[in-house]
Amino acid sequence: MLSILSAPAVMTMKYFLCVMGMVLIVEGLPYFAFPEKIKAYLAKISEIPDGTLRLIGLVSMIAGLVLLYFGRT
Numbered sequence: 001m002l003s004i005l006s007a008p009a010v011m012t013m014k015y016f017l018c019v020m021g022m023v024l025i026v027e028g029l030p031y032f033a034f035p036e037k038i039k040a041y042l043a044k045i046s047e048i049p050d051g052t053l054r055l056i057g058l059v060s061m062i063a064g065l066v067l068l069y070f071g072r073t
Contacts, residue, residue: 031038045053
C-alpha cells in the first residue's frame with residue numbers, strides 16, 4: 001500500500017503531536033491541581049495593562065525560540 005506521506009514527514013508529525021501533548025499536560029496541571037488559585041490569578045491578569053501582557057508574551061516567545069534553537073542544534 002502506498003503512503004501519501006514520506007517516512008520523515010510521518011516522524012515529524014509524530015514528534016509534533018508528542019510535543020503538543022506535553023504542552024497540554026503542562027498547561028493543564030495548574031488548572032487540575034489549583035483551580036481556586038488559577039481563578040484568582042486570572043482575575044489579577046485582567047488588571048495588567050495590555051502593553052505589559054504583550055511584552056510578557058513577546059519575551060516568552062523569544063525564550064521559546066531560543067530553547068528550540070539550542071535544543072535542535
